[in-house]
Amino acid sequence: MARFTPENLELAHEIISRYPRKKSAVIPMLHLAQEQDGYVTNDAMAHIAELAEVTAAEVIGTCTFYEMFKTHPVGKYVINVCTNISCQLNGGEELLEHLEESLEIRSGGTTSDGMFTIEDYECIAACTEAPCLQVNYRYFHRISNDEVDEVIADIRTGKLADTIPEHGVLQRVRQTIPAAKLAGVAPPEEVVDAPAWMVRNEPILAARAAAKAAEEAAAKAAEGNAD
């Protein structure tokens, strides 16, 4: 139930600094909140609103639009089984059914030990590798029922802890821009001039304008001769 920790607050400020407008950082900050707590808490949303200088209602509005943001606790491992068309043709629905039976929950539900949540998901861009699923947004391609059981068992014994972080952690590598290398971020109203390198166009534009003027003059002269 938490606002950002000091470390995450620092990260949040860093994220905000990359956008010309603070509100653009709302979605990345919601991800950060989900990474911290496993889901997006009300306190985190209030904190994000302060940081982005918008109302909490606006942050809630944005948060609830997106399927990945959970506003209530979910399993440590969220399993998304694709049942969309390419996967349906190759057993995606049967895979989901099998998983529901193995874990004894329906899609949308969480196991009583808080380990697994299953979702009946839309296309996850692995259509040629059907049937497929994601565990905390890490892919498993062309996976059979037995292999799913194997994956579940391996997660339970902690064998996959290195490959699959707990729910909420998306990128384990973050973008960092050293201050000295930053080209510069400014609100749009403060930028009035063309970027520096666009002056390189000037000789060419001038030459093209001159050529066009010459052409027009020649055409006019030809017209004059015809008269």
Place this chain on the structure above:
Amino acid sequence: MATNQYVPHAAGYVDNEGPKIVSSRFVHEDAFLLERSLATGGYEGLKKALTMAPIEVHDTVRDAVLLGRGGAGFPAGIKWGFCPPGKWPMYLVVNGDESEPGTYKDRLLMEMDPHQLIEGCLIACYALGLSQCFLYVRGEMALAQERIAHALNEAYEANLVGKNILGTDFSVDVVLHWGAGAYIVGEETALIESLEGERGMPRLKPPFFPAAIGLYGQPTIVNNVETLANLPWIIVNGADEYKKYGSETSPGTRLFAVSGHVKRPGVYEAEQGVTTFRDLIYGDNFCQGMKGDDELKMFIPGGASAPWFFPEQVDLPLEARPVGAAGSMLGSGAIVIMDESTDAVKACLRVVRFFARESCGKCTPCREGTTWEETLLRRIYDGHGRPGDLEMLLDIADNISPGPYPGAAWEAEGIEAIPFPPKQTTICPLGPSSVAPITSALRRFRHEFEAKIPQRTSIPVSAS
């Protein structure tokens, strides 16, 4: 697949015969690292572009007739020209929200060769004088986000991105941004809303292109990942070289994801215009035929939004114009093959359900219509359909997309093709897309729907 094969190398990509423009580095396990990229010609396009004037780079892209790979197929060079002159700053937003069912190519490009994409972004920014680039990656693609973050960190370190790139006066920041699960955010104005921290709902048109009014109200170029990934090659080799591949109106190559009932489903780089659907499905160099050598029943030529094609259309080339005239679209290069065992009602229901789930709810015909379409199809599929349901389905479809909906010809029945695109009463094309599977399936397989609707006899009621 087994547990230890988590994230296999370039899963699904098939390194077949033929020219490779965007997938040339996919054969290298470590192509996502700067070292490998530089060793295989990475950033040469950027270096060459920096020796040219920005407008010359723009001219090269226009001359190459590089068609957008995101869905609409609009020429990139022409779209770039829509920016109002002298209105600064301008932005680049990269559309990496790939979520159209059947589509699998942008994820490969982002996971396998992020430097090629970054180089493409830089070339676009240089050509148009764009102040900042936002690389919007779909939320669910954790690995792609990690690889791009890593690649950007390396590129900043090597002075390939950021301030005074390679010691020149060209400076631009590329910022990784990521979504959170919403198909509609792929629509370019919704993408911009999302990038502004809002609910990802499409904006009212006009203006039709964000090049006029986009991010923060400024001129903005939105391009697909694959579109931009083509730029380094085009700048290095020139427009004329590019046009040697493919056909005149659709030059170059494209990544096609062929999925469903085929022997060797996969992502193939193929020349546009000269390759046909038949080549892709049956060719030895591609999918090698139908799974179990079954008969082809129907196929989706360009992602779930595209009207279906049938065996009559397999000889069409993979080229935007003829496919559009034949009643569908090449869309995002996603080809879904279905054999004779496929239940047309079930397939139709699944695709419609997708659109009902993903409708953003901003306009009524789509929000209400897609939900009703799903409800009706669900009860028909479950065997509880009522007489008149099919007419009601078509009536709802007509409210979303008035008039005849695009569809393929069917010579045996004397049905002519209705060319793409459809009319719409909605803010964006998602609503009309939900009509595509319905009209496609009903035009051709009406009997399958009717067979599922129980025939009731009314109970006679006597007056006395």
